[in-house]
Amino acid sequence: MKWNWGKGIVLGMLAFMTFILYMVITMSTDKNYSHDLVTEEYYAKEMAYQTEIDAETNMQYLSTKITGKKTPEGWLLNFPKELETQMITGNVFLYRPSNKKLDFELPLKLSGQNLVIPDNMLLDGRWNITIAFKFQDKNYLYKESITY
Incomplete structure (x- = not known):
């Protein structure tokens, strides 16, 4: 051949x-x-997006912003002093873009003006923190991408 x-x-x-x-x-x-899709029930979440925009806008009206930093105990979030912490209800959602199995949600329980996300729950790398809370019948939404 x-x-x-x-x-x-x-x-x-x-x-x-x-x-x-x-x-x-x-x-x-x-x-x-x-x-998979980035989040479950993506289209249902998209329909509720306007309320999320309003809650983020309410965060901008606060005199100071929520700040966060890494400490030996974990990730420390400081809330503005103008918020009465006893009247705040909500939750904290931590989203790991690289692995959805590491995502978790915590109830918002402040000690003073601070919230500590324990070190044993966080792995090194990128996290997206979303805090949704209600204060005086207003919804607030805080979002931040951190590198732990």
């Missing part, structure tokens, strides 16, 4: 198509490559 450039091109194309087909099958069946 004589080899020429035409047969080489056909074999090259067949090898390339086989490789692509292998990659498509591997990526669609292997659980390690499974990628």
Whole structure:
């Protein structure tokens, strides 16, 4: 059998198509490559987005912002002094973009003007913190991306 450039091109194309087909099958069946939407029930969350915008706008009317820093105990959040901490109700949601299994939610329990997210709950890396709380019948929403 004589080899020429035409047969080489056909074999090259067949090898390339086989490789692509292998990659498509591997990526669609292997659980390690499974990628979901960023959040569950994405479309339902999108419908409630205006209330989220209003709550974020309410945060801007506070005289000082919520600040956070890393401490040996964990991530320390300082709330503005104008908020009476006994009247605040809400929760803290920590979202790990790289692994949804690490996401968790805590009730908002302040000691003084501070909230500490324990060190044993946080791994090094990027986290998105969302604090949704209610004070004097107004909703507030604080969002921040941190590197722990």
